[in-house]
Structure formats: C-alpha cells, structure tokens
Amino acid sequence: MSSLKEIEAFWEKVCFDPNYQPEGRYQTYRELVFSGMLDVLQSICPVARGILSDGDWQQVLQEFLREAPPRSVVIRQLPFEASQYLKDHDHVLSETYPWLGELMEYEYLEVGVRFAPEVQVTGPKDSLSLNPAHALGAYTWPVHFISETRHDPDKLPRAEYFLFLWREPESLEVKFMEINPLVAAVFRHLQNGPLNEISLLQQVADEMEIEPGTEYLEEGKALLKGLADKGIVFKN
Amino acid sequence: MSKTSAGQKKNQGDRFKGYRLGVGLGLRRENSEDLVKYKPSEIDCLEAAPENYFGTGGKLYREFLELAEVYPIVFHGISTSVGSLKPLNRNYLKEVRAFVKDFSPAWFSDHLCYSSVMGAQFHDLLPLPFTEEAINHVVPRIQQIQDVLDLPFAIENISCYVHPGEPEMKEWEFVREVVERADCGLLLDVNNLYVNSVNFGFDVEEYLQHMPMERIMHIHVAGHRVMDDFLLDTHGENIIDPVWKILERVASLTSLPAVIVERDNNLPPLPDQLAEVRMARQIIENANAAGVSAVGGAK
Structure with a gap:
C-alpha cells in the first residue's frame, strides 16, 4: 500500500467496512470515526438512542454507515441522512424497530428548525406567510408518543400523523403540535408562498372537498388567528 | 448590521505576518452563551468553524453575530479534505466564501489531512502519507481553495497515530514542502506537534528548525490524553507544560498573528478556559519583552 488511491481505499475499509478488522492504532481511528458519529446521533436523537440497546444501536448505524456513508459537511445533518436511509430501506432491525427512521427524522426536525436560517418574510399587503423556521412531518407511526416505555410496534396505532414544528420568533424556542389533515393542508398551501386569507381557505376547501360556506370561513379565520398568535403564521 | 473587521492588516506586502489578531479562544456551542454574557476582555479574537x-x-447564530461585533473572527474549517482524491467540494467552498465575507476575515484555515474518504464525510482527521505523490496532490488543491475563497489560506499540521503507507520523508519535510509549494500559510498546532513527537519519537526542535517560520500565521494550543502506548489528541484536556514550552519556543522564533486556545470537547467552565488564554498571553508577552514581536493585540 503506497499510492494515494490505495491509501484512501484502505482508510475507507478502516472506517466503514465491518468485515475488515483494523490492526493496532488503525483500530483507534475506526473507533474515533464511529464514536464521533454515534455521539452526534445520540445527542440529536436521544429518544431513539434511549430505546435501542447498545448493540442494536451500533448494529443499525454500522449498516447505515456502510450502505449510505454520510455526504454532508454539516455534522448536524448526519441524523437526517441516517433517518432517510432507515426510512427508505429494510434494515437489519426493521422488524423490531419499524418506526426507527420516522422517529429519528422527527427528532432531527427539532434541530433542523432550531438552526433554520432567518429569512425575511415578504408578501402582498395583508397576505399571510408561514413562519419560515418550520417543518411539517408526516408519519405512519405516532413518533411523538414513542418512548422508552412505549415502543412495541404491535401496540402502537398505525395512522396518518401530521406533526408541525416551528421556532417561536421571540423566544427562539422550538415548539411542536400534532395537527389534523386540514391544518396540514393550510401549511402546505402556505409553503408555496404568501396567500390572502380567503384565497388560502378556498384552496384548502377545494383540496379537502369542503363546501366553503360561512361557518367554514369563520372557523378558518379563527384558526388562522390562533396560528398567528402562536407565531406560526405572519400577516404581511 | 455592521461587522467587525477581523483582519487588522498592517502591511500589505507581508501576506503571512501582516495581521495582528492576538490571543483568542475557539468558539464552541458550549461556550457561546457565556462568551456573549461576559464578553471577557482576556480575549482578543475568536476562532469559529463556518460549517x-x-x-x-x-439562538446560536445570533450569539455568533453578537460576538462578531465585539471580537475579530478567524475562520477555521474542518471539511475541505485536501487529501481526498474526489474533487474539492466547490459548493462547500462557495458557501464558506459567501458566509465569511461579511466578517472581513484575514484568512481561512483547514487541516492537512483527509476529512472524507471516497466521498464519505466525517469529522475526524485522518493522516496523509508523507510522500511526493501526496504533496503533488494537495498543493494544487490548496491553490484552488485560495482561488475560490479569494483569501489567504493556512494549512494545519494534524496529530496522528499511524503513518499510512511507506513514509518517503519526515513529517516536517512533508509539511514544509506543502506550504512552500502551495505558497500558503501555516497553522501550527503545537499540541499536535508534541503528540506526534512522542508518538513517533522525533525531536521537536529539529521539526521547528526546519519549519518555514515566516509562514506561521496562526497557532493552536490544546490538550491531549495519555493512553497506554501513545498520546491521543482529544483537544479535550488541560494544556500541559511541554506544550506551553513549545509555544514559548515558537514565540521566541517568530511573530504570531493569532494564537488560539482550542478546546473541542469536555469544555471546563469559562474561567478555566480563560486561564489558558491568559497563560498563552503571558508567554507571548514574555517573548515580546525578550525582543520578539510575537503577537499583536496584546492587552
């Protein structure tokens, strides 16, 4: 081993190939790289980490690192990359922890929103914009209820869950709430750009196949006022 | 928002020594809030990773902006991976350039190593082979980095526990050849130098005698951990006397535009971090008193 090509391929084996056992201080490098990544994943996904045993946690993440090594230079993106791999693939512990990818994505979203860029919101006068520091997650598992004492997949109700996370403009704290499909539709439409109140409610009514009568519009306006009070929707 | 000018350029003709940033501390998530709260006067500048x-x-970003109003920022990256065979990540470099320009940085630095292999990114630093092929590989990449960033660039010597491949030269020859052929600055981490001198049994003085002192723009001082049969560079322990001695020696040989106490993990309370900054400052002031203008910005 002397060429750069051979040496880089060797480092890849040292870092990511579980079938290769590095010798001596090369093992130290494997441990440093792996433990560095585990530390990041653990700090951003504490719920997932708390549920899995040490062995399971390492096994599933070794598979991720082997099959889909991280690409982002931004270290806090690592859990997102791991969650997407686990969501999109049958992994070694899919049967035991079928919700793992969704849970890790949900845990990552909090960090994603916490660090979301501060974008100046603009739009036509009196239109509504969505707080740009937000995330809208859609899940088939109740990830917001999964915990160390509640994670048996046979006892978790499968359904369509919408979770909305946002950063409060003043406190900069990240909040979350479970929302229904109608509110999720409101957010999806606002994600496309600012809309005035009536246009927004009409577009949502069309999508949800609701008659946009007086009662609907009044309830919709009250909903939007509540969202504005929470710092989720901004009036331009 | 007005930004602090980091590069207090004194002499346009001196690319490597024409800045005076002083003695500072690595900005970390863990010390950011306290630094904002106390804005300690012991610190002349802060070092931050643009990533x-x-x-x-x-919150963290706003703290950074607030600190950048008070202290010059020196930017130190971890992701260029000058050793990798894959092309440089130009999107990353462009993001760095777009971000740092608002803070008038004097220079940018990163490590002489791999921080990705075969496109897989990590946040540890793997050593390159000390070979002619490696020099010929990294030199044009450093030049590309300087071109894209349009900033002076300093490359840092890393600590290591193995020498991959068959070394064709000593570490000091490798580092010197890289910085001279790339015509870049040197970020000398005196802890990494100490760790490697113990791990591989070389003489620090011999290393320093062969380093291009005129290219040293930036110094890191840090701590390490003693393992059974080698030193592990943790940047997470207190700085020990032999490392301070190396700083003392370097300060006696050349002026130092910036000296940064770098603690990456296991951060002690801010007063303890500042004690190490004061120690670094004392060493620099002693060197100044002895006739070497080791660092500017000293208070």
Whole structure:
C-alpha cells in the first residue's frame, strides 16, 4: 500500500467496512470515526438512542454507515441522512424497530428548525406567510408518543400523523403540535408562498372537498388567528 | 448590521505576518452563551468553524453575530479534505466564501489531512502519507481553495497515530514542502506537534528548525490524553507544560498573528478556559519583552 488511491481505499475499509478488522492504532481511528458519529446521533436523537440497546444501536448505524456513508459537511445533518436511509430501506432491525427512521427524522426536525436560517418574510399587503423556521412531518407511526416505555410496534396505532414544528420568533424556542389533515393542508398551501386569507381557505376547501360556506370561513379565520398568535403564521 | 473587521492588516506586502489578531479562544456551542454574557476582555479574537453557522439562524447564530461585533473572527474549517482524491467540494467552498465575507476575515484555515474518504464525510482527521505523490496532490488543491475563497489560506499540521503507507520523508519535510509549494500559510498546532513527537519519537526542535517560520500565521494550543502506548489528541484536556514550552519556543522564533486556545470537547467552565488564554498571553508577552514581536493585540 503506497499510492494515494490505495491509501484512501484502505482508510475507507478502516472506517466503514465491518468485515475488515483494523490492526493496532488503525483500530483507534475506526473507533474515533464511529464514536464521533454515534455521539452526534445520540445527542440529536436521544429518544431513539434511549430505546435501542447498545448493540442494536451500533448494529443499525454500522449498516447505515456502510450502505449510505454520510455526504454532508454539516455534522448536524448526519441524523437526517441516517433517518432517510432507515426510512427508505429494510434494515437489519426493521422488524423490531419499524418506526426507527420516522422517529429519528422527527427528532432531527427539532434541530433542523432550531438552526433554520432567518429569512425575511415578504408578501402582498395583508397576505399571510408561514413562519419560515418550520417543518411539517408526516408519519405512519405516532413518533411523538414513542418512548422508552412505549415502543412495541404491535401496540402502537398505525395512522396518518401530521406533526408541525416551528421556532417561536421571540423566544427562539422550538415548539411542536400534532395537527389534523386540514391544518396540514393550510401549511402546505402556505409553503408555496404568501396567500390572502380567503384565497388560502378556498384552496384548502377545494383540496379537502369542503363546501366553503360561512361557518367554514369563520372557523378558518379563527384558526388562522390562533396560528398567528402562536407565531406560526405572519400577516404581511 | 455592521461587522467587525477581523483582519487588522498592517502591511500589505507581508501576506503571512501582516495581521495582528492576538490571543483568542475557539468558539464552541458550549461556550457561546457565556462568551456573549461576559464578553471577557482576556480575549482578543475568536476562532469559529463556518460549517457551524452558514445557512443557519436562531439562538446560536445570533450569539455568533453578537460576538462578531465585539471580537475579530478567524475562520477555521474542518471539511475541505485536501487529501481526498474526489474533487474539492466547490459548493462547500462557495458557501464558506459567501458566509465569511461579511466578517472581513484575514484568512481561512483547514487541516492537512483527509476529512472524507471516497466521498464519505466525517469529522475526524485522518493522516496523509508523507510522500511526493501526496504533496503533488494537495498543493494544487490548496491553490484552488485560495482561488475560490479569494483569501489567504493556512494549512494545519494534524496529530496522528499511524503513518499510512511507506513514509518517503519526515513529517516536517512533508509539511514544509506543502506550504512552500502551495505558497500558503501555516497553522501550527503545537499540541499536535508534541503528540506526534512522542508518538513517533522525533525531536521537536529539529521539526521547528526546519519549519518555514515566516509562514506561521496562526497557532493552536490544546490538550491531549495519555493512553497506554501513545498520546491521543482529544483537544479535550488541560494544556500541559511541554506544550506551553513549545509555544514559548515558537514565540521566541517568530511573530504570531493569532494564537488560539482550542478546546473541542469536555469544555471546563469559562474561567478555566480563560486561564489558558491568559497563560498563552503571558508567554507571548514574555517573548515580546525578550525582543520578539510575537503577537499583536496584546492587552
């Protein structure tokens, strides 16, 4: 081993190939790289980490690192990359922890929103914009209820869950709430750009196949006022 | 928002020594809030990783902006991976350039190593082989980095526990050849130098005698951990006397535009971090008193 090509391929084996056992201080490098990544994943996904045993946690993440090594230079993106791999693939512990990818994505979203860029919101006068520091997650598992004492997949109700996370403009704290499909539709439409109140409610009514009568519009306006009070929707 | 000018350029003709940033501390998520709260006068400048801030907002970002109003910022990256065979990540470099320009940085630095292999990114630093092929590979990449960033660039010597491949030269020859052929600055981490001198049994003085002192723009001082049969560079322990001695020696040989106490993990309370900054400052002031203008910005 002397060429750069051979040496880089060797480092890849040292870092990511579980079938290769590095010798001596090369093992130290494997441990440093792996433990560095585990530390990041653990700090951003504490719920997932708390549920899995040490062995399971390492096994599933070794598979991720082997099959889909991280690409982002931004270290806090690592859990997102791991969650997407686990969501999109049958992994070694899919049967035991079928919700793992969704849970890790949900845990990552909090960090994603916490660090979301501060974008100046603009739009036509009196239109509504969505707080740009937000995330809208859609899940088939109740990830917001999964915990160390509640994670048996046979006892978790499968359904369509919408979770909305946002950063409060003043406190900069990240909040979350479970929302229904109608509110999720409101957010999806606002994600496309600012809309005035009536246009927004009409577009949502069309999508949800609701008659946009007086009662609907009044309830919709009250909903939007509540969202504005929470710092989720901004009036331009 | 007005930004602090980091590069207090004194002499346009002196690319490597024409800045005076002083003695500072590595900005970390863990010390950010306290630094904002106390804005300690012991610190002349802060060192920050652009990866931690570009494309972000929120509390940590606002703290960074507040600190950048008070202290010059020196930017130190971890992701260029000058050793890798894959092309440089130009999107990353462009993001760095777009971000740092608002802070008038004097220079940018990163490590002489791999921080990705075969495109897989990590946040540890793997050593390159000390070979002619490696020099010929990294030199044009450093030049590309300087071109894209349009900033002076300093490359840092890393600590290591193995020498991959068959070394064709000593470490000091490798580092010197890289910085001279790339015509870049040197970020000398005196802890990494100490760790490697113990791990591989070389003489620090011989290393320093062969280093291009005129290219040293930036110094890191840090701590390490003693393992059974080698020293592990943790940047997470207190700085020990032999490492301070190396700083003392370097300060006696050349002026130092910036000296940064770098603690990456296991951060002690801020007063303890500042004690190490004061120690670094004392060493620099002693060197100044002895006739070497080791660092500017000393208070």
